[in-house]
Amino acid sequence: MKKRYVYLNNAATSFPKPQEVEQAVLKSIRDLPQNVHRGGMFFQDKMDAHRKRIAKFLGVRNHKRLFFTSGSTEAINLIMKGYDLCRRHIITTATEHNSVLRPLYHRLRVNMSDATIVPCDATGYVSPDDIRNAIQLDTAFIVVNHCSNVTGTVQDIAEIAAIAREHQVKLLVDASQSAGNIEIRADKLGIDMLAFTGHKSLFGTTGTGGIYIKEGISVIPLKTGGTGYKSRELEYPREEPHIFEAGTQNYTGIAAMAAGVDFIKKQTLEKIQEHKKKLVSMFVDEFEGNPWIKLYHSKTKSSYTLISFNIENLEAEEAAFILANSFSILVRGGLHCAPLIHKYLGSEPHGTIRVSPGYFTTEQEMRELIEAVYKLIDYAKKQV
Numbered sequence: 001m002k003k004r005y006v007y008l009n010n011a012a013t014s015f016p017k018p019q020e021v022e023q024a025v026l027k028s029i030r031d032l033p034q035n036v037h038r039g040g041m042f043f044q045d046k047m048d049a050h051r052k053r054i055a056k057f058l059g060v061r062n063h064k065r066l067f068f069t070s071g072s073t074e075a076i077n078l079i080m081k082g083y084d085l086c087r088r089h090i091i092t093t094a095t096e097h098n099s100v101l102r103p104l105y106h107r108l109r110v111n112m113s114d115a116t117i118v119p120c121d122a123t124g125y126v127s128p129d130d131i132r133n134a135i136q137l138d139t140a141f142i143v144v145n146h147c148s149n150v151t152g153t154v155q156d157i158a159e160i161a162a163i164a165r166e167h168q169v170k171l172l173v174d175a176s177q178s179a180g181n182i183e184i185r186a187d188k189l190g191i192d193m194l195a196f197t198g199h200k201s202l203f204g205t206t207g208t209g210g211i212y213i214k215e216g217i218s219v220i221p222l223k224t225g226g227t228g229y230k231s232r233e234l235e236y237p238r239e240e241p242h243i244f245e246a247g248t249q250n251y252t253g254i255a256a257m258a259a260g261v262d263f264i265k266k267q268t269l270e271k272i273q274e275h276k277k278k279l280v281s282m283f284v285d286e287f288e289g290n291p292w293i294k295l296y297h298s299k300t301k302s303s304y305t306l307i308s309f310n311i312e313n314l315e316a317e318e319a320a321f322i323l324a325n326s327f328s329i330l331v332r333g334g335l336h337c338a339p340l341i342h343k344y345l346g347s348e349p350h351g352t353i354r355v356s357p358g359y360f361t362t363e364q365e366m367r368e369l370i371e372a373v374y375k376l377i378d379y380a381k382k383q384v
């Protein structure tokens with residue numbers, strides 16, 4: 001018999017996927033002979049329809065400026081390696097994921113660039129004023145993680161976008177943890193570039209995502225190759241969407257991501273938010289003030305999609321290991337690919353235990369987690 005487990009690691013990847021997404025994957029595989037004829041109108045029309053739906057969901061008016069990638073990592077790499085290489089300075093925050101920090105570090109080395117990493121507070125909130133104060137004459141762009149994958153804290157993107165605009169600096173937002181959890185109105189907020197992933201809260205499959213690049217922003221493509229378009233020309237096409245979509249695309253994954261977006265619209269974002277908030281609040285209400293638990297949480301700035309904590313005398317990875325192996329509860333322990341934030345949270349060197357319920361998580365499952373955490377506290381007390 002299959003072992004039952006409680007899955008509380010949706011910030012890594014959402015699980016399970018809605019039936020509608022499963023069906024979209026099957027349908028796409030069955031339709032494949034029609035799809036792979038890349039130059040054919042059938043394929044173009046389908047991809048364009050998916051592009052339009054996803055763009056609308058993210059508040060992007062010009063869907064032609066939304067390009068599919070293998071995820072946020074590729075989307076961010078595209079900008080880091082291809083946008084405004086003449087200007088040297090980049091601003092980012094201590095809350096970033098390695099998908100920003102490592103390409104940034106790479107750019108600093110190969111491009112002799114220079115970066116300011118703006119600090120955050122003990123819950124992962126970055127003051128927009130600190131970003132303003134970091135702007136220099138040769139700042140190429142600002143890159144900000146919309147919602148921390150460690151604490152769930154949401155940055156004030158409207159304010160940061162206004163500062164960027166005022167100083168004529170572009171803003172790249174990493175929406176990996178926010179898309180599908182928080183309403184994103186990219187154009188309204190004044191976001192210049194938006195990286196998103198398909199496999200987290202958009203309910204898509206792994207290896208999907210994209211980048212929105214506002215009209216007029218010129219970026220050197222990361223890849224060139226076949227596009228099924230203007231095949232006689234050796235010069236790579238500059239037209240959208242081909243310019244950033246060389247090679248055979250992940251049609252199945254894109255169809256799944258679009259089905260995930262349709263699912264969210266059908267359920268409504270409000271209902272999804274409400275459900276996750278209830279589950280996260282159960283945990284916060286239970287352990288707030290408990291001297292054995294340290295919560296890394298902002299009551300006012302949290303997305304209420306995840307919660308990070310630590311248990312006194314117990315390392316985060318050990319706690320996650322015990323939860324998985326003794327209680328069949330899957331959470332994540334450690335640095336969560338965000339190495340810099342922990343200095344500000346006070347969770348160095350071991351990181352935190354992160355619990356991220358999903359839309360399909362039940363209150364009963366959260367109660368199982370709470371009971372297991374009480375047992376872990378008992379275990380930790382014996383280690384004193």
Ligand SMILES: Cc1ncc(COP(=O)(O)O)c(C=O)c1O
Nearest residue numbers: 071072073097099149176197209
């Ligand atoms: C904040 C953040 N940025 C970027 C990524 C990378 O996303 P992808 O898996 O689409 O490359 C993640 C995934 O863990 C993330 O949480």
